[in-house]
Amino acid sequence: MATDSTGTDGAGRQRPIVIVGASLGGAKAAQALREAGYTGGIVLIGEEHERPYERPPLSKGYLLGKSSREKIYVHPPQWYAEHDVTLRLGTRVVSIDPAAHTVTLADNGQVEYAKLLLTTGSVPRRLPLPDTELGDFGGVHYLRRVEDSERIRKEFRPGARIVVIGAGWIGLETAAAARAAGAEVTVLEAAELPLLRVLGREVAQVFADLHRDHGVDLRFGVGVAGLTGEDGRVTGVRLADGTTVPADAVVVGVGIAPDTALAEAAGLEVENGIKTDEHLRTSDPDIHAAGDVANAFHPLLGRHIRVEHWANAVNQPQTAARAMLGEDAVFDRVPYFFSDQYDLGLEYVGWVEPGGYDRVVFRGDPATREFIAFWLAEGKVLAGMNVNIWDVTDPIRSLIRSGRVVDPARLANPDVPLGDI
Template sequence: MSNPTVVIAGAGLAGATTAVELRARGFGGRILLLGAEEHHPYIRPPLSKEYLKGESDLDDAYVQPADWYTDNDVELLPGTEAGSFDPAAHELFVSGGARITYDSLVLATGAHARPLGVPGSGHGAVFSLRTIEDSQWLRSALEVGSRRVVVVGSGWIGMEVAAAARGYGNEVTVVGRSHVPLAPAIGPELGAVFESLHRDNGVVFRNAAHVVAVEGGDQQAVVLATGEHLAADVVVAGVGAAPNTSVAEQSGLALENGVPTDEGMRTVVEDVYAVGDLANPLLPAIGQRLRNEHWANAIAGGTVAARSIVGEAASYDDIPYFYSDQYDLGMEYSGYAPLAAGARVVFRGDVSAREFIAFWLRDDRVVAGMNVNVWDVQEQIQRLIRSGGPVDPERLTDESVDLAEL
């Protein structure tokens, strides 16, 4: 095959990473990068962090400078939405009815913000946060200050938006279904640390609460199942994301919490790969599939897919990783959520001062770790996770014992 063509359906971080890695691995064929949005590929963390807080420009969010794609002969096609593909003909149908022939197809269609889905939630004062435009609109609404902001959802997006809103001097109430914010992600013990942080910064919580409507008009309010009305100038829906599976579905791919792949990001269809938020890859380290929506996963999956396409023996072996910055607290987390669920949590450092490392232990083996305002320890945390060997919990939590000795 003299000049193979790789078509990447989706121009987010995962799709762009695939293109970058293909060129880095010496792939000399044609690369088409199709994006439904009109932007160059960008990363999403700044949209709920630095940019939303007014601490950075949008230029910092782009994966590569605009001229990188031309300089590296990557055909970027913004505003081009993928439809279905024909596995037998190796053709992808795109918006406008065009067909693109591929040798390898990478599905990188990402995810979308889940709608609030209650009466009255469809009007313009209810914001979601997924795209550049979402962040721009929300930042404009928040930076006015002295407004009543109700954030529906107490996951990572909801908590980061709450911190940004408080930074602009707004009144903030967070409504969450969990009894403790972030509990589904990191458990109630660690979730309580973040709830305390937000309360110390003036955020009001309605935990274990259900939103049933958003009332508009001059007196806009979020209505809870208890009948309570929360007055709101701005409502933010941070109720999670769902993978964009329409291309896969229309093409006959079976779904399993997204698109299942092997450890090399291959789907069950020959020459078709899936990466990023859409993909549900097999992780050999834990012997099961794990789909996650953090930016590090987009980089890892895109890298592995590119290596598989060029014929290398590639396997998804990165440990899931993410970070968050809220007020004066910064944290990093590495680990396997399915193994951490229900695991024993031990602490190294001062939890009350919010300077500590939390370790999740299963059979005295570290399966996850989170450092809070303690830095330059991620390498050691990931080493402990990778080792798979038992550790002494007393030594693990003893700050006088160097992590490198464990």
């Protein structure tokens, strides 16, 4: 069992472990600390008024109206008191003083810490346009918090004209939910295909075909110049070519940015997120980071990576918790994410930089939307995505971790078990 190695304040009182970010990652870190045997104080601070919840349902089941609000929460309300976790919601941390081991709150209160974990997550990127081109219109939405999902869902009704800006995961999942509600959907994307940077041309085409088959008006290679409105409500999206796409509501999904403001002001090393080692320790030995905000060194890949997906928010806090308690814990899990759109479900395991592969091998026919795609470089599997095929993530993960050169013909042959390649 891990022992308490935290410090004390000037009066000899034990300082708690403080977690800034009452998110999925923050809640999982508190849970991991207790499961590791830590008996000291835990203070979990969050700016939102909701207790920690999971974000994937906000663009999936909850947005579709298929799951209840209660199912999005990480723990039931009583869990925090039962596990002696001080949960401070609606509380904004405005600064960190690493030398004094304190965080300062918006009300000028201070909380001392022995160890600090930052799970501040990300914020949606705004449309990169002057305010004069955006207007102050109702019906323009960004999706990050539960109330965002609820506002967007109210816009989805039969015949409503919904324009989605951005054909990434959030944009496509939102488009699918809107179509399921009977809305007319247009997706605007600057690239030539959806998810092009993530999946490459070979696989991105699958998602273009999927959404067109479900009646989505996909427009690629377009630039957004501004929004139009009337009586305080958005009426359209003006494109760079001067045309306007009519809209009853607009959902902007142009990516997210790591919320590093506190870390930067505190003097921590920041580069595409808060930079950490494999123990999720920042440039300050008493401060760790986990989840969307962490740009962590990955021993298997031999480089720093920042992953904006649910699995990191679930798994990284376990490593951070053990590391804060003095264990030699290392985070080396292969990245994983999933998505559901219409009747297509997928799981993706691995990590590929844009253009960082030299070949895609398909096991099955992509046209059937029941296949596995493998991204290879120099004969080694970097990543694999199973579409409407299940229970294969473990062997795909093993192929990636092995780092061995594979035979593409055997990889493509569904009669050869993945475990035998």
